[in-house]
Amino acid sequence: MAGVFIVFEGGDGVGKSTQAELLARWLTGQGHEVVLTFEPGDTRAGAVMRRIVLDPETGDLSPRAETLLYAADKAHHVYEVVLPALERGAVVISDRYVDSLLAYQGAGRELDADRIESIARWATGYLLPDLTVLLDLDPARGVAGIERPDRLEGAGMALHQRAREQFLALAARDPEHYLVLPARTDREQIAAAVRERVASILSSPTGTLS
Numbered sequence: 347m348a349g350v351f352i353v354f355e356g357g358d359g360v361g362k363s364t365q366a367e368l369l370a371r372w373l374t375g376q377g378h379e380v381v382l383t384f385e386p387g388d389t390r391a392g393a394v395m396r397r398i399v400l401d402p403e404t405g406d407l408s409p410r411a412e413t414l415l416y417a418a419d420k421a422h423h424v425y426e427v428v429l430p431a432l433e434r435g436a437v438v439i440s441d442r443y444v445d446s447l448l449a450y451q452g453a454g455r456e457l458d459a460d461r462i463e464s465i466a467r468w469a470t471g472y473l474l475p476d477l478t479v480l481l482d483l484d485p486a487r488g489v490a491g492i493e494r495p496d497r498l499e500g501a502g503m504a505l506h507q508r509a510r511e512q513f514l515a516l517a518a519r520d521p522e523h524y525l526v527l528p529a530r531t532d533r534e535q536i537a538a539a540v541r542e543r544v545a546s547i548l549s550s551p552t553g554t555l556s
């Protein structure tokens with residue numbers, strides 16, 4: 347694969363979009379083709395799936411149905427946006443990816459973690475990020491401050507605590523492909539740490555760490 351795939355993960359309101367944008371701007375300035383994208387919902391079909399999953403109007407949704415909708419969004423997103431961009435050599439920056447599914451549906455909804463992971467990996471064609479930046483924050487400081495929570499944000503603090511633990515566990519499992527940073531610290535310092543790590547990936551002989 348010619349391109350480089352960078353993902354931002356973490357809880358709601360931790361600064362993922364802010365940092366994804368800062369990184370995109372910097373890389374663009376360096377002359378790279380950058381595709382800045384997000385999950386769920388950054389395709390036409392994905393936007394429909396996102397609305398079903400996040401709209402409080404949806405009401406009760408079985409955790410398995412919720413999982414499969416997210417997985418379907420990811421499958422289509424990889425197929426339509428991520429892979430084509432990587433194949434032409436772009437740097438793809440995605441605001442959320444598979445780890446969010448493992449954290450919220452696997453750990454958060456307390457479904458079978460191995461099963462969810464195999465569904466998510468199959469859905470995404472076993473495409474792994476070169477780097478996942480995890481912005482870590484106690485959900486009591488992040489989610490709790492949201493004024494009009496969507497279905498997931500309103501799902502209860504215990505779910506968000508389990509999700510945070512799962513994000514950290516995934517990072518601990520594969521430190522070579524993760525950068526864990528405390529969220530809500532100085533945003534320029536966070537951005538600089540991200541740039542340093544991404545620069546080392548871009549300058550490595552294969553273009554990736556692995």
Ligand SMILES: Nc1ncnc2c1ncn2[C@@H]1O[C@H](COP(=O)(O)OP(=O)(O)OP(=O)(O)O)[C@@H](O)[C@H]1O
Nearest residue numbers: 357358359360361362363364365529530531532533
């Ligand atoms: N390092 C930081 N320190 C303090 N506040 C920050 C920092 N980075 C971003 N913010 C602020 O926190 C809020 C959430 O940031 P942002 O939208 O980037 O987070 P997010 O993780 O993308 O959230 P969401 O999960 O809702 O998409 C914004 O008001 C943003 O300005």
Ligand SMILES: [Mg+2]
Nearest residue numbers: 362363364441
């Ligand atoms: Mg965001």
